[in-house]
Amino acid sequence: MELKDFIRETLVQLAQGIEEANMELRSSAAVVNPENVIVDVTGKAKHYGILSASDDIVEYLPSVQAIEFDVAVHATEGKEKSAKGGISVGAMNIGGSGGASESKSSESRIQFKIPMVLPHGK
Known part of the structure; x- marks a missing residue:
């Protein structure tokens, strides 16, 4: 798979x-x-930011948390002598089975944050 893909x-x-x-x-x-x-640009708050007040009157401004992800994707591309080649990503295997093989593998890491308002306790 090409990088752009x-x-x-x-x-x-x-x-x-x-x-x-959602x-x-x-x-x-x-x-x-x-x-x-x-967004809290000072970096001093324990949260990512707060929701701004909308037209609705709210008693509080909900805090927004940054949910952090660090995902490793391991891809293997191979050629097998007795079966079709395939690509393996994580635990999912697509393609050939059995026989001797040559393969190239690579690991890519994806790190990102997604802001989220969590439900609050009552």
């Missing part, structure tokens, strides 16, 4: 993951990647 697919899957998470959380107070976040 890897980057494209990673970004597409991140965006789809955020959309799907759909599943719509009956909750949690929001992934919320709008109108005032």
